[in-house]
Amino acid sequence: MLKEFKEFALKGNVVDMAVGIIIGGAFGALVNSLVTDLLMPPIGLLLKGVDFSNLFFVLREGGQPGPYLALAEAKRAGAVTLNYGLFVNAVIGFLIMAFSVYLLVRGVNRLRSPKTEAIPPPAAIATKECPFCYSTIPVKAVRCPNCTSQL
Secondary structure (H helix, E strand, C coil), X not given: CHHHHHHHHXXXXXXXXXXXXXXXXXXXXXXXXXXHHHHHHHHHHHCCCCCHHHCCEEEECCCCCCCCCCHHHHHHHCXXXXXXXXXXXXXXXXXXXXXXXXXXXXXXXXHHCCCCCCCCCCCCCCEEECCCCCCEEECCCCECCCCCCEC
């Protein structure tokens, strides 16, 4: 049983998939940090100091009555909240991730597809066959030079 598992685990596709999952997880963490630490603070400043991670609606007050100034404060009080600011962060992260994957797939497809050279158009037909003597004559001929047939 261990031998079969070893054969399965060492197949090329399984190893490639494992590497992809690990790199994907690391890339997801990188994009999440990019959104929360680099993109959202300047956007919040442009919107008069709004911190997206602290945008929420209180659905039910906690043990300590509100108003709650931060999401962490509402969580400590046990309030039930609808965290739409965190959702906005997640949507922006998803869009960045989806665009990155699109660019990656597009690049891989360009590498995979062979470069096709432009096929020149077929040359114009300059000759035809006489229907009477079957010799080759110019297309514009109205009489065959070999059998003198009217074409």
